Amino acid sequence: MPIHRRTVLHGMIQGSAAVMAVPFLDCFLDGKGQALAATGQRIPTRFSTFFFGLGLTTSLWVPKKAGLDYETTVQLKPLEPFKKKMNVFSGMRVMVDDNPNFQHWSGNAAIATGIAPTKVSQFDSKTIDQTIADAISRGTRYKSVAAAASGDPKHCYSSLGGANTLPAEPSPLSLYTRLFGPGFQDPSSGAWQPDPQVMLQQSVLSAVTDERRDFMRNLGAGDRARMEQYFTSVRDTERQMAAELQRPDVVAKVAIPAAPGEMPVNYALPNVRAVTPLMARLGALALATDQTRVFNLAISEPGSNIFVPGDPLGYHVTTHMEAIDPVLGYQPHVAQYNIYSMELLASVLKELDAIPEGDGTLLDHSLVFAYSDQSYAKIHAVDGIPIMLAGSASGRMKTGYHIAGGGNAVSRVGLTAMKAMGLSVDGWGKGSMETKSAYTELLA
């Protein structure tokens, strides 16, 4: 009897046909453990973003040596366990061209879109995660999922363009409910079956398809554009439902945990430290079970208000108020907050690396794009904003490098990430940041 991923066991019960699915088995994978043996479909490569506000301290994070085997600096120390699995980019520039340097915004938006923003709090195009999601998220339940570790749903820097950002889940519980609450079926469970409610909804949506063509004919150009936007969202919903009617191509053996309890989600560092890895774990499970292939996590807004209890200033105000220590040459409290950001990034990478998948881990089959909004927050500088790419994108990205940007546009990193994710793009960005020059030396 041939066994493949969609094998079901047939039988009869009391005169009726009975069908029983089987859980996901190692024998579904090919000999290398990298692809589904039956279909040859590779383990999907996932994309994540990690946003941290207020940058790092240049003298403490930028390695002196470029290339492989660079020295681990004070502020990169928390990431040392992942040094061989990531690349760090220093000295990259945000070129604002004819636009202002919007404080705490230009750097963030430029890195996410390759375009210097023309308006504060607005993106001038789709953000990189959404461009990548368009290409890789077909067939998943969610095109992308976002979470905000400080508890504000507005802390999401994923957008289709303009002022709107896709709302983030503001607590581990809401993230869990969205991912694994009503509507979720464990794809590795033998009891998986299409949701009849989804089937009904899908049929309702399909029923209006013919009528909407007639409806559109009678509309003016403006209304037609509005209806097109509306139908686009309907089509997204249909696609999501279609995905829910198929068992996801789950490739990891994971156990879905029980729902997390209510917990404080705010700017207090101990809470951010508790929430971030939990959200990362849930996001990792969602990626591993193919609920989505794009996960965005922000630990704060750009001008981060994270604070250590007892510190009356907090992170953002400290960047402006704290004097530069004349002996050290930097702001010591700010430097400590910088390290907390890197510790939180490490906690996220740890969760992704903890899920075995084929011959590696989920992190190996991912690309994590970590970045900030400022390089020197005290004066809102945007030259040299720290950027990291973690994970090898299923082997398409060479890792372990420090790329000394030398004033190159930040968009080169985004273009490199998109190429590593398998997107067929020649160039990315606009104005002075338009580039066709990916870091090809990093692409395997």
Next chain:
Amino acid sequence: MRLRNCLLASTLVVACAAALAQPAAAAPWTRGFVVREYGFAFRYGGRPGVAETAPAADCARGSATHFNDEAEMRTALSRQPWRSKQEIESIIAPPGIEKARLPTYVRFYVWGRAVSYRGWRKGIETYINPFAAHDPGQPQVVSKISDGFDLDGNPKTGGFTSTGGIRGIDNALYRAWGCDAPFRNPASGTLDLRENTQMQEGLYTVVIRISGNQDPMNDNDATVEIGYSPDKIVRDARANVAPDYSYRIVKGEQYTRLKARIRNGVVETEQVDRLHVPRIGWFPDQMGDADFHRGRLSLTVDTDGRAASGFVGGYRNWLDLLAENTFAQTGAEQGIRDHEDAVGLYYALKRNADGMPDPRTGRNTGISMAYRIKAVPAHVVDPARPAQIRRLPADEERNRGFETVKAAMIRAVTTRTIQDVPLGTGEGQFPAMEKTIADLPSRDFFLKTLDAPGRLDENGNVVEPSPKPGRLSALRARQGN
């Protein structure tokens, strides 16, 4: 014969050489520059590796420390006799702050509101009415060395000597503000760094064009032009200002053309009654005319013309300077964030004002000062069509707010009449404080105790004030009612 031929040949060679040299020396020449550093001409006297708050050659007590910490805040608030001890302590540490979602901003805005009201009685906003608050003191520069110019031509006044040994340097702004934390130490002074970063990132561009008819290094009849360019500064791959790019010069309000003499590369302009150059700034609303009285410019150009540095200076209206600095954001925000007290700066400017006497009162309305300039070579060209200063539509509202609050402050200071905070300008941290403390358990205490420029309705919208009785009657009179 042979000798004669030799003499003739020699004469011919000398004549040719002279003929070749003469037109070269007399040829019209032009050198252009784009400014890469532009800031107050303050000399930092601290030693490397020593805190800026430590005594130094320029500032005997180091940098100003206004609102640095709780102790400094307590001192500032204790100057108002109408504040109770409980009120002061509650402001210092707002009760229940740990329960607020944004505790750090709760404190920031509560402190901001409190320092915005330090008048001799309750209800007087300090930054618009600085004369109504006690002078908190501002450390003055004690050094005798300064950059700048001898503006009055009197070596016995001014009190500073330049590093080149010129006595009588007039730079009273340095004396008044040189110990102010955000402008002290070019390596770490927040606003000193910020103004240059913002300029280089495109907030504004200043260009200089020098031309003459003799030699770029020595010319008795040169011309210096300075003004804004609508073109953004071009930076190279290392983010340095790139040399040799072309910039248009705007011949508008902030453009000045000066006669100059050049000796060994040192360009000295004439001193003119009014010298218009771009201001320094780090926000769009600070852009505009520096408007120096009795202004002049000095620039030292390298032999190869690859770099220029120097100063432009004169007397500026000290109320303009105060407004440009205080209302870049709000008085309180800049004060608490950058450890600067605009009330202290107001009194320091008033004490040190040394020029532009008011013909009516005799009081000095101006203060001597200079901007430091460092520039790289550029092609400064006249625009094919009249060019305007670059300004974004989005900046207009901010500019209007700045002008409104500046006008209120100048009206208050010149008429000695207490002015209200113009609503919608953000001054007085209104309504930022009200919105930030919405979830603070002690919210009601602060709403009741602290002065406010206005109030919010139950939906969080600013309630438009009803005209005061006096104003209402004046309004009716104007309307003929």
